Amino acid sequence: MQLIDIGVNLTHPSLAREREAVIERATAAGVCQLVLTGTSLEESENALEFCRQLDDSGRRLFSTAGVHPHDASQWNGDSARQLRALLSETPVRAVGECGLDFNRDFSPRPQQEKALEEQLALAVALRLPVFLHEREAGARLTAILREFRDRLPAAVVHCFTGDRNTLYGYLDLDLHIGITGWVCDERRGTHLHPLLRDIPAGRLMLESDAPWLLPRSLRPKPKSGHNEPAFLTEVLREVALHRGESAEAVAAHTTATARAFFDLPQL
Structure with missing residues (x-):
């Protein structure tokens, strides 16, 4: 059984200091390919460098490149040029993490947009998929995406935590949906359980968002308190339970979907 983690922040210091061991544990757990998330121009460079350093085969580690809405105030006239150069590199498979965050508003909303x-x-020009972030901005993100959707190859709303109406709005735009350990959180994630059946096979993908969102249902818990790709199997278990499918079936279709979305090689 193979899994693909479509969103891991391997450049975060808590994971970067033992990155080789993190990858080894992921492989041992059946997580065979990782997509490293780029959240700023600097972190996107770092993610690309990790792919080069840690994957001689060029078949297991890939990355995204983009500017997170938290950092949107740093976007300037040169940012698009720098990002375009990063997106030309072979390991970089998607634009992002980009989007809107009206929960924290670390950057002014006009600059986020x-x-x-x-x-x-850029995604339209380069024919690349998009890795999207959204918090409390579903209606506005949907409106912006509607203007681009016919020209975008594909887009995934990563770490989906929204309600039914938001989900249906995304599915109506033929977007992909990324599910994380949020679904394992009995305090704030149970509203997702009935929605999981509404995400069609071929639109659903799994991600750790490590080192964050350690599945609360995981036993035993790591002493570090940090999430990592090896624990994606717990997200798989919870998703399969609430979809009424076997873990093997969910692993098969989410892996096939991720491989097609990011144009990853077969292993």
């Missing part, structure tokens, strides 16, 4: 729109334009 400008950075998002310019990154979507």
Whole structure:
């Protein structure tokens, strides 16, 4: 049984300091390919470098490149040029993490929207899929995406935590949906359980978002308290339970979907 983790922040210091061991544990757990998340120009460079350093085969580690809405205030006239150069590199398979965050508003909303729109334009020009972030901004993100969707190859709303109406809005735009350990959180994730059946096979993908979102249902818990790709099997278990499918079936169709979305090689 193979799994693909479509969102791991391997450049975060808590994982980067033992990155080889993290990858080894992921492989032992059946997580055969990882997509490293780029959240700023600097982190996107670092993620690309990790792919080069840690994967001689060029078949197991891949990355995204983009500017997160938290960092949208840093977006300037040169950002698109720098990002375009990163997106030309073979291991980089998607634009992002980009999007809107109206929960924390670390960057002013107009700047978030400008950075998002310019990154979507790059995705259109380069024919690349998009790795999206959204918090409390579903309606606005849907409106912006509607203007680009016919020209975008594909887009995934990563770490989906929204409600039924938001989910249906994304599915109506033929978007992919990424599910994390949020679904394992009995305090705030149970509303997702009935929605999991509504995500069609071919639109669902799994991700750890490590080192964050350690599945609360995981036993035993790691002493570090940090999440990592090896624990994606717990997300798989919870998703399979609430979809009424076997873990093997969910692993098969989410892996096939991720491989097609990011144009990853067969192993």
